Amino acid sequence: MAKANPVVGIIGGGQLGSMLATAAKKLNIKTVILSDDPEAPAKNFCDEIIITDYNKLKKIDDFINKVDFVTFEFENIPFNILEYISKHKPVCPKPSINQTVQNRFKEKEFVKSEGIKTTNYVLIKNKSDLLNNDALLPGFLKSCTLGYDGKGQYMVNNKDEVEDLVIDFKKEYILEKKINLKKEISIIITRFVNNDCLVYEPIENLHINQMLNKSIIPAIIDKNISNQAQQQAKFLAEKLDYIGTMCVEYFIDENNNLLLNEIAPRVHNSGHLTINAYNISQFENHIRAVCNIEKIQLKKNHNAEMINIIGEDIKTFRGKSYSENEFFFDYLKKEIKEKRKMGHLTVIKS
Ligand code: ADP
Ligand code: MG
Numbered sequence: 109m110a111k112a113n114p115v116v117g118i119i120g121g122g123q124l125g126s127m128l129a130t131a132a133k134k135l136n137i138k139t140v141i142l143s144d145d146p147e148a149p150a151k152n153f154c155d156e157i158i159i160t161d162y163n164k165l166k167k168i169d170d171f172i173n174k175v176d177f178v179t180f181e182f183e184n185i186p187f188n189i190l191e192y193i194s195k196h197k198p199v200c201p202k203p204s205i206n207q208t209v210q211n212r213f214k215e216k217e218f219v220k221s222e223g224i225k226t227t228n229y230v231l232i233k234n235k236s237d238l239l240n241n242d243a244l245l246p247g248f249l250k251s252c253t254l255g256y257d258g259k260g261q262y263m264v265n266n267k268d269e270v271e272d273l274v275i276d277f278k279k280e281y282i283l284e285k286k287i288n289l290k291k292e293i294s295i296i297i298t299r300f301v302n303n304d305c306l307v308y309e310p311i312e313n314l315h316i317n318q319m320l321n322k323s324i325i326p327a328i329i330d331k332n333i334s335n336q337a338q339q340q341a342k343f344l345a346e347k348l349d350y351i352g353t354m355c356v357e358y359f360i361d362e363n364n365n366l367l368l369n370e371i372a373p374r375v376h377n378s379g380h381l382t383i384n385a386y387n388i389s390q391f392e393n394h395i396r397a398v399c400n401i402e403k404i405q406l407k408k409n410h411n412a413e414m415i416n417i418i419g420e421d422i423k424t425f426r427g428k429s430y431s432e433n434e435f436f437f438d439y440l441k442k443e444i445k446e447k448r449k450m451g452h453l454t455v456i457k458s
Contacts, residue, residue, distance in 0.1 A: 109267070110247040111402075113136055113137060113138070113250075114137060114175075114176035114177055114247060115138045115139070115140060115155075115174060115175045115176050115177075115397060115398060116128075116132055116135070116137055116138070116139050116140070116175060116176070116177050116179065117139075117140045117142060117171055117172075117175030117178040117179070117197070118139055118140070118142070118150070118154070118178075118179055118181055119141075119142045119143075119162075119178065119179070119180035119181065119182075119185050119190075119192075119193075120141070120142075120143060120150075120180055120181035120185070120441075121141045121142075121143030121145055121148025121149065121151060121154075121157060121181075122148065122149060122150065122181060122182065123149060123150075123437075123439040123441075123449065124181035124182070124374065124375050124458065125143070125148070125149075125150035125153075125154070125181040126139050126149055126150040126152065126154075126439065126440075127151040127153075127375070127380070127383070127389075127391045127424075127437075128179070128181060128275050128322050128375065128391050128394060128431065129141065129150055129154040129155075130153050130389035130391070131389060131392040131394070131395050132395045133221065134392065134403070135392065135399075136275055136452075137322070137394070137395060137396060137399060138155040138156075139154040139155050139156075139410060140154065140155065140156045140157070140171060140174045141154045141156070141157040141158070141161070141173050142157075142158050142162075142167075142168070142171045143157060143158075143159055143160075143264065143340060143444050144159070144160065144161050144162055145159070146159050147379060147441075147442045149439050149440045149441050149444070150181075150341060150383060152195050153436050153442045156174070156186075158170060158171050158174075161171045161197075162185060162186055162189050163186070163240035165192070166194065166262040168192065168304075171193075172193055172196045172197055172320045174434075175197060176197065176399075177197065177198050177398050178193050178194070178197050178198065178199045178372070178426060179198075179199070179200055179201075179398045180199075180206075180213065180353060180374065181252065181374055181375065182374065183206050183209060183210045183372065183373050184210055184254055185206070185239075186191035187203060187206065187207050187210075190203035190206060190458055191203050191443050193237055193424045194249060196205065200351040200352045200397065201348070201350050201351055201352050201354070201373050202307075202351070204321075205348050205349075205350060205373050208320030209346075209370075209371050209372075209373045210253060210373075211253055212250055212251075212252045212253070212255070212370070213229075213231050213252050213280065213282050214386060215258070215370060215371060216229050216282065217345075219356050219368050219371070221341070222343070222344065222347060224340055224343075224344070224368050225286060225365065225366065225367050225368065226367055226368045226369070227285055227359070227367055227369070228244060228284070228285040229244070229282045229283065229284040229285070230244060230282065230283050231252075231280060231281075231282060232249065232278065232280070232282060233280055233281075234277050234280040234284050234332070235270060235271075235273070237283075238264070238270045238273075238283060238452060239383050240412070241283055242267050242270075242284050242434065244284065244346070245264055245265065245266055245267070245270075245283075245401075246263070246264065246265045246266065246285075246286045247259055247264055247283050247284055247285050247287060248262070248263055248264075248283070248284045249261065249262040249273075249275070249281050249282075249283050249284075250262075250281060250282055250283075250284060250346075251262050251279050251280075251281055251443045252280045252281060252282060253280075253281065255278070255279045255318045257318070257320070257424070257449075258315075258317060258318025258319050262287075262411065263317055264283070267413070271307045287295065287359050287361050287367065288361060288362040288365065289329070289359055289360070289361065289362075290360045290362050290371070291312060291313055291328050291329060291359075291360040292312070292313045292314070292315065292357065292358065292359055292360070293310045293311060293313060293321075293329060293333075293337060293357075293358050293360065294309065294310070294311050294356065294358065294376065294378040294379070294381040294391050295307065295308065295310055295311075295337050295338055295340075295341040295355070295356045295358070296308040296353060296355050296375075296376060296378070296382065297338075297341045297342060297345050297353070297354055297355075298352065298353040298354075298390065298393035298396075298397050299345040299346070299350045299351060299352070299354075299397065300396070300397045301351060301397075301400055302404050303384075304401065304403050305342050305343060305345060305346075305377065306388075306393055306405075306406050307338045307342060308379065308382060308386070308390070308406065308407075309325055309326060309327070309338075309408065310325075310326075310327040310329060310333075310334050310337055310338070311324065311325055311327060311379065311381070312324045312325070312326075312328065313357070313378050317414075317416070319447065320377050320378060320416055321382055321415065321416055322413065322414065322416070323377070323378040323380070323413070324381075324412070324413045324416050325381060325385060325408075325411055325412055325413075327410060331363065333347065333360060333364065333366050336366050337356070337358055337366060337431055340356065340366075340368065341354075341356040341431050344356065344371065350373070351397050351398065352373075352374075352394045352397045352398050353375050353376075353379070353390045353391070353393050353394035353397065354371060354372060354373050354374065354376075355371070355372040355374070355375070355379060356370075356371050357369040357370050357372070357378075358372075359432070375390050375391055375394050376390070377449070377452075378414075380437070380452050380454065381412040381413070381414040381454050383435070383454065384410065384412060384435050384454045384456050385408060385409060385410045385411065385412040385454070385456060386407065386408055386409060387404070387406065387407040387409060388404055388406060388408060407442075407454075410456035410457055410458070411452055411456070411457040411458065412455065412456045413454070413455050413457070414452055414453070414454045414455075415452060415453050415455075416451075416452050417449070417450050417451040417452055418446075418447060418449060418450060419444060419445060419446045419447060419448055419450065419451060420444055420446075421450070422438065422444060422450035422451050423444075423451065425438075425451060426438060430453075431453055433456050433457075434453060434454070434455050434456075435453065435454045435455075435456070436451065436452075436453050437451050437452050437453070437454075438450070438451045439451050
């Protein structure tokens with residue numbers, strides 16, 4: 109077991125960093141955030157923040173010297189920086205996992221090689237690749253790296269639309285066949301050293317314009333799908349030798365096939381309801397796993413529904429009063445932007 113009150117370094121200063129810092133505080137663990145954003149909202153929740161470009165080694169060294177363990181709240185940190193940090197302090201999950209999962213093509217190849225069903229996809233480097241793969245239309249064209257909340261994604265219905273596409277082919281993409289979705293679910297899992305796992309029950313997710321709108325437990329799905337999703341998430345966490353909390357997103361198609369959509373090597377938006385619905389949240393479990401402190405059995409206290417608050421809507425929510433079943437989280441982002449996640453509301457049920 110690690111020392112009683114370690115200091116955790118968190119790379120990334122968005123709302124996930126804020127919620128990790130809040131969870132750490134509950135455990136009496138100090139947090140130092142490393143962010144390239146002077147307005148990083150996590151500065152309101154952590155003990156210390158270092159603002160720097162991720163390639164300034166002097167500042168990275170300061171960060172390393174202040175912390176005992178390192179983790180991250182977003183997966184697009186340059187791999188060489190994560191590697192550098194991991195030579196000095198333990199980084200969880202380990203950087204090589206990030207390298208696989210931050211590239212949609214590599215991620216899908218990995219999932220497929222492990223015998224897990226995913227969508228039909230192909231690597232796309234130019235327009236003729238698209239035209240030659242019209243069997244996958246209608247489909248989603250997604251940039252291999254740096255996409256999130258539907259950013260870097262294009263719905264392509266037919267060959268005519270391929271002609272009209274204006275996209276940057278300096279980047280690589282995957283084209284993924286459009287699934288007729290019955291449901292979307294996610295599994296949040298925390299894996300500790302010694303291969304001990306805690307798996308939350310499946311969460312049902314509703315998206316609007318490819319962005320998460322609502323997450324609900326319980327997910328109304330067949331028991332066998334629920335078991336299969338949890339088992340696959342556990343299998344992948346073991347396979348990756350993952351330490352910390354991760355999320356596996358799934359599609360359930362119209363024929364009740366479970367298809368893995370993507371793996372997020374971090375705490376996840378769909379797991380925010382665990383803060384109010386469970387004895388231990390995804391964030392606290394992440395900190396516990398990363399710092400190698402005691403694992404406590406999970407207990408669900410409530411069913412729950414979480415809704416994301418996007419852009420200007422935050423103003424309405426800021427002005428409301430809430431009942432004891434409603435938990436409003438304001439991410440305290442300085443600037444309100446369209447399509448920006450500004451907060452969330454979780455409502456607990458019986
Ligand atoms: P992101 O990294 O932005 O979350 P995803 O690949 O998870 O990207 O896509 C975001 C959402 O877009 C999905 O949750 C789903 O609602 C929709 N979507 C993406 N790919 C497909 C697909 N192949 N078929 C149907 N819907 C899709
Ligand atoms: Mg997604």
